Amino acid sequence: MKIYSLSKIAIVLSVLLIFILLGALWRVSAVPQTSLIVQDEQFFEVKPGANMTSVLRELAEKEVIEPSFWQSVWIKSNPKLANIQQGWYQLSIGMTLLNFVQKLHVGHVVEHKITLVEGFTVWQWLEQMAATGDIIIDVSYDHDAFEYQFTPLSKHHQMTIREGYFAPDTYAYAHQAKASDILFAAYAKQRQQLKALMSEFTLPKFIHNEHELLTLASIVEKETGTAKERPIIAGVFLSRLAKNMRLQTDPTIIYGIGPSFNGDITYADLRAKTPYNTYRINGLTPTPIANPSLASIKAVLAPEQTDALYFVARGDGTHEFSKTLAAHNKAVKKYQLTKP
Template identity: 40%
Template sequence: MAVGLGSGVFWAYQQYYQTLNTKLTFNQPTLYELKRGQNLHHLLAYLEDEAGLPESWPVKLLVRFEPTLAELKAGTYELSPGMNVQQVLLLLASGKEKLFEIRLVEGFRWRDWQGQMQAHPHLLSAQLTELEAQLKPEGGSLEGWLMPDTYHFTRGMQASVLVKRAYLEMQKFLLEQWPKRKPDLPYASPYEALIMASIVEKETGLAEERPRIAAVFVNRLRKNMRLQTDPTVIYGMGDAFDGDIRRQDLRTATPYNTYVIKGLPPTPIAMVSRDALMAALHPIDSEELYFVSRNDGSHVFSTNLADHNAAVRQYQLKK
C-alpha cells in the first residue's frame, strides 16, 4: 500500500514537472494582467485557453503541498515567445511587471505634454487638470517646471505621478545649479533663469549655440533692450497662431510679446532641457546683441545693428 502511494506521488511529481516545462504557444510578446483578487487558477485557465497548456491539474495539485508556488502578484506582465509554465510562474511571483514608457520632449508646452499623456493607452490622466492647484508652482503654471526625459511606468499608473516626478526633478536640478551660476547675471531668481532657459530652448536646437544665444539675451537685458524673440510672441498668441507671424502680431501687446514688453515674459514658454538651463546659467562672454537664422538650424551673430541687418538681407530677404 505504501509502495502504491509513493509511486502515485512520484507520478504526480512527474506530471507536475512535465507541465512546468511545457512550452507555451505565444508567437509574439503578449500582455497578461492578473487582477487584484485573482490567483493561480485564473492564470492557469488563461494558459489553457490562450497558450496551449494541455492540462493544469498537476500544478493545482502540487500547490496544495507547496502553497508558495501560488503566491503570484497582481499586475500586468509581458509573456514572451518560448516561455514555459515555470518561467511564467516565476515572473508573476517576482512582481516584475511590464514597464511602459513615454518620452516627454524639451521645447514642448505643458498642454502638449498633457495631450501626450492623455493619448497614452496605459496611463490614467484624470487628475492632470488638478495638478497646478496641488503643486502651486511659482508663476502659477507648470510650464517649464517639468524635467524632459523618458519616463517608465507600470500599466494603469496615474499620469499625475509622472508629472510630480518630473516636477521634483526640475526643482532639484534648478536649485542645485542656481548657486553655481555665472556671477552678475541679470536674473532676480532661479525662476527667471528658468524663463530664460525656455527661450533659449525654443531659439536653437544646436547644443553648441545655446550658451551664445543666452549671452545675446543677457546682453540685451543688461542694456534694457527688448528681447524681441519670436517664440515668446508665438506663445502669447496661443491658438491664434497659424504658423506665420505677421507685422501686426509683433505689434499686438500680450504679456509674452517681447517686441512690446521689456524684460522677461511672466512664465517659461516651453519645457526646458538641462542643457538649455545650463546655458542660461553659464552664457559665454560676448558683446553680441543680435542673431539671425541661416535657415539650416544655425545662426549668424552680430554685435551691431548694421551687421545684423546685412545678415538679415543675406539669409532672410535673399538680397
C-alpha cells in the first residue's frame, strides 16, 4: 500500500514537472514573437559595451517591451544572438523582439543619405544638415576669418578648414552622425577627384596651384546657369586674368557679405574694398566662394578658347557673351536695364 502511494505521487510529480516544462518552453518560445510597443517610427541606440541584458533592461525602461524573466532565458538559450553591434537602430510598428535582436546581431544600423548641393557653401550645407534633425552640428563658421572651426565634439577639433575643398555629392551617414565626419568624407572625395584630374590635365596659364583652381571653379559654378556654358565662362575669366582685368563678378561680393546677405547687392557693396569684391580687387579671391562641382573644375582645366571678355545673364539661365565693352553695355541694356 505504501509503495503504491509513493509510485502514485511520483507519477503526479512527473506529470506536473512535464506541464511546468511545457509551460516554460511555451513561454520561452513566445518571447521572440512579442511585438514591440511602438506607436510610430523611433530610434534606439546600442551604446559601446552594451550587451543583450542591458539592451532588454533599457527597452523595458523605455516601455518598448514588458519586462519578463523569460526574455533572459530565451537569450541564454540562443547564445549566438547575444553578440550585438553598437549603433542606432530603427524601431518600427509591428516589429517583433526577434526582428529587433536579429538587426542588432547583424549590425543593421540606421543609415541616412544627404545630398550636398553643388555650388553651396559649407554654411549652407550645415543648414541642410541641421534641418535633418539627425546630424550633430559640430562645425561653426567664422565669418571674420572666412573659415570653419570644429567644436570639441569633433575628433578633428584642432583643425580649421576653408571653403571649396569638399566634393558635392550624396553621402550616406549613420543616425546622429557628426557634421564633421560627413564633411571629411566630402573632403576625401575632393582630394581623390583632384588627384585623378591632375594626372589627366595640366593647370591653365595664370592658375598656379590647386587652391586657385578650386577658387576659379567655384566662381564658374556660381555664374553658370546652363551646364554647357561652364567651359566658355571659364574661358572668359581666364582671358580676363591674362589681361590683368578684374573679374567683376557678383557672387564674390555675395560670399564676402556672408550668411547675412539679404538678396540685394547695394552700391555700397560694389564700392566696398573687401577681399572678396572682385570689382575692387585684382585677380582671384583669397579662397573659393563655394564648393564647385566636378564639371566646373573640369571647365577650368579644359576651358573653351574665346575672344569674349564679358557676359550678361539673359534671364533664362543662359548668357550673352561679348568681345568688347560697347557690345557688353548694349547687351546689359537689352537684358538687364529694360526688364518690365
